[in-house]
Amino acid sequence: MSIFEEEDFAYEQWLAVEGKPEVRLDVCLTEKTGTSRSFIRNMIEEGRVLVNGETKKANYRIRAEDKIGINLPKPRELKVVPQQIPLEIIYEDDDLLVVNKPQGMVVHPAPGVWEGTLVNALLYHCRDLSGINGIIRPGIVHRIDKDTSGLLVVAKNDESHNQLAGQLKEHKMQRKYLAVVHGVLSEPSGTIDAPIGRDPKDRKKMAVVFKHSRPAVTHYEVEERFIGYTKIKAVLETGRTHQIRVHMAYIRNPVLGDPLYGPKKNILGLTGQVLHAHTLAFLHPRGGKLMEFSADPPREFLEAVDKLRELT
Numbered sequence: 001m002s003i004f005e006e007e008d009f010a011y012e013q014w015l016a017v018e019g020k021p022e023v024r025l026d027v028c029l030t031e032k033t034g035t036s037r038s039f040i041r042n043m044i045e046e047g048r049v050l051v052n053g054e055t056k057k058a059n060y061r062i063r064a065e066d067k068i069g070i071n072l073p074k075p076r077e078l079k080v081v082p083q084q085i086p087l088e089i090i091y092e093d094d095d096l097l098v099v100n101k102p103q104g105m106v107v108h109p110a111p112g113v114w115e116g117t118l119v120n121a122l123l124y125h126c127r128d129l130s131g132i133n134g135i136i137r138p139g140i141v142h143r144i145d146k147d148t149s150g151l152l153v154v155a156k157n158d159e160s161h162n163q164l165a166g167q168l169k170e171h172k173m174q175r176k177y178l179a180v181v182h183g184v185l186s187e188p189s190g191t192i193d194a195p196i197g198r199d200p201k202d203r204k205k206m207a208v209v210f211k212h213s214r215p216a217v218t219h220y221e222v223e224e225r226f227i228g229y230t231k232i233k234a235v236l237e238t239g240r241t242h243q244i245r246v247h248m249a250y251i252r253n254p255v256l257g258d259p260l261y262g263p264k265k266n267i268l269g270l271t272g273q274v275l276h277a278h279t280l281a282f283l284h285p286r287g288g289k290l291m292e293f294s295a296d297p298p299r300e301f302l303e304a305v306d307k308l309r310e311l312t
Contacts, residue, residue: 025051026058029070038203043070080109080135085121090293095160095286096153097126097139100295103149103272108137122154129154130161141165142173142239147259149298150177150277155285163285168239176279177234177244178223178297180304181253182262185230189221192247196240205260206242208250216240218247226308229256233278244275256304274304 029040029049043049044058048071051060062068088100101107101118108119122129122139129139132155139154141164153173155161167173197213199205217237224231230253234244245261248254254262257270281292296302 021062021064023062024058025049025056025060025062025068028062028068033070033072037198040070041203043072080119080123080138081115082124082127083115083120084124085116087118087121087125088295089125090151090295091291095156095284096164097122097156098151098153098280098291098293101144101149101152101277103147103298103300106146107143107152108140110136118152126156128156130156130158132158132161132165142168142175144277145242145245145273145275147272148177148275148277149301151175151280151293151295152277153280153282160285164282167282171237172283174279174281174292175236175239175277177236178231178276178278178301179234179244179248180229180231180256180274180301180308181248182229182256183253184225184228185220185222185232185253187222189219192216192218192220192251194247194250196243196246206240206246208246214238214240216243216247218244220248224305226312229308231305245273268304268307270300270304272300274301276301 026037026040026044029043030037033040040049041058044056047055049055050069051062051066053067088102089097090100091098099118099122106113106117109115109117119136119138119140131138133140139156139161141153141155141161144150144152153164155164164173194208194216195210195213196206196216197209197211199207200209215238219235219237220232222230223233236243240246242261245255245258249258249261256262256274257266257268258273262273276297278297279292279294281290283289284291
């Protein structure tokens with residue numbers, strides 16, 4: 001199997017890859033390279049993947065005689081700059097921190113957002129963070145969306161990180177959210193058990209899909225009803241990307257102010273979804289003591305609720 005060469009590309013090397021017949025090109029390369037499927041799709045779209053010397057689409061089905069080459073980019077040294085950004089630290093000890101992330105703050109750097117994140121702020125406050133998730137996500141055990149506010153636990157060392165990540169994986173870490181959703185929920189409580197995966201129609205979104213998805217379970221309770229809206233408490237049993245937002249949209253009660261899964265009309269002029277990680281509970285990684293924390297919703301959340309009460 002030959003290795004394709006292209007002098008014009010400022011990339012490290014062309015790698016020859018052998019795939020199983022009838023497997024999609026993007027699926028094959030994702031498995032072979034250990035990178036994400038979105039990364040591979042970008043490589044394909046930019047012409048950096050060749051099949052028998054020609055470009056193909058991501059859904060191309062590999063044949064036994066195909067020769068596949070991919071030109072992988074050179075790894076670049078990434079540096080995350082510590083920044084003096086105010087942090088609301090709810091709790092801190094030698095092993096971990098619990099922080100109340102404001103709405104509008106990204107949790108960790110990513111392409112296009114290298115500064116102003118929670119990680120930039122954490123590195124200024126505390127240089128000793130676990131290295132399990134690498135340079136970009138030091139200490140980050142779990143995430144919440146940019147426009148979701150609320151509590152996160154951050155690990156200061158690898159042992160604590162492994163312990164906390166284990167609790168998360170085994171559904172032993174309790175996370176309760178407050179949200180306002182469209183529509184009036186008639187039942188006092190409910191459970192949404194529906195798998196979540198990448199939306200096949202829009203790769204920027206997640207959706208309830210039954211292929212290439214993962215199990216997802218959200219429990220909710222009604223806290224207050226308004227005209228056309230409901231305030232709920234949601235408890236995550238699993239932790240999929242955008243889980244509450246996707247599940248509530250799935251039952252046709254999207255989160256108020258959600259620009260991705262909700263209606264385009266924004267009656268209250270909100271800057272993001274009315275969703276707040278209110279309560280976080282876990283066993284301390286050193287000693288196993290039950291730790292439980294709560295944080296009140298931000299001003300925009302409370303003002304939205306007050307306006308809905310006035311209209312009711």
